[in-house]
Amino acid sequence: MTETIPNLWPEQFHVDVQSPYAILSVQANLLGKVTRGILQGVVETESSKERVQHRLVVVAPAYNSYRHTLIVAIHQLNLPYPVEVRAEGLEAKEGESQSSEAQPDYPSANDDLEMQHLVSQALRSGRTKATIASLISKSNDAKTPFLSHTNGTANQLIEKL
């Protein structure tokens, strides 16, 4: 009997599966490196009775420790996959007429490779680049305050010097 039933499993399973938290943590740690220490990345986790969410947050220490959430990953408490990945640019284009209360639809990943693909898409998006550039710029201004003033004020400061 068993000989007549084929192997219905996929050819092989990927066995070194990384969790959504691990994927976001690696990206968070890399942010300091790619921004030469100007920005930091952290992963914050909250959980309820049913679900867990991890947030990849960019922190700009020099700019009032400003915090900007880039990605939110949500999954069941005991099942890291599928994981819903929420980020600017990942929301579904359809259903834009939803009420302001309705949540837009975001894609889900069934394993770490799909998750990495979505995170990569989010981190390489124009919006993310703009956010990172803005926070670096604000941090640089904060380090050299007179440059952030209007020309008039900067001139006055220079004159005093």
Next chain:
Amino acid sequence: MNRDLRALIASAVVERDVDILLLAECGVTDDEMSIALSTATGKVYSALSEDSDKVRIFTRLNVASWTKRQSDPVRARMAIWSVEAGRPPGILLAVAHLVDRRNASEGEQAMLAVELGKEIDRAEMSIGHERTLLVGDLNMNPFEDGVTGSLGLHAVMTMRIAERRARTVQGTQRKFFYNPMWGLLGDRTVGAPGTFYHRKPGVIDVFWHMVDQVLLRPDLMASVHDLEILDHIDEVNLLTAQAGIPSRTVASDHLPLAFRLEL
């Protein structure tokens, strides 16, 4: 509300001499609202919010005295600002419009409350003071887990409890908020019994909900005065004539809150 209520809102701002106006589901653009407020009051009101922010902020205070501390464009359910208002070091103002029960489970609502509580904690640690207030449509009542829970907003009903500042829960210090909205629940107080009326079929129904709230840290709780749920603006009744519940045709299904901070 998502309706054009410029005239009515401008009347309220004139009537109460409002410095800071917070609107959720504003039906007009920030520019349109700013112009309406400035025209009605003769003072310049600036709009501070980013495009994605759910709660729109308008103020006649100096814009330079406002610093945003965080942003979350994915959901934009909350924003935290430090404001150089009153005596130094000023205040920390958190605004929120959390997701409602139709679009989220009770668990997800509580999770958002935990996130909001943590973000406020971090902002306080970063800025170095706790003169903090949280204002918004939390879409939860003062007695629900996300608002009362020590992992969430940890908002308690009396100043006496809140003045202890924090309590230790499972080895961790959890700061209190004082929630004065408890004092406005029901019909034995001045004003409407809640800010939102909703009937649902089922065994349990509280009918009136106090989802719009003001929470204050102990350092700021004695500063709040004249907190009220508005059921009139000028001569306009915001409630239906028969049932006495918020009238969507006149204004909104939520009633506005007004309060004064003595800083």
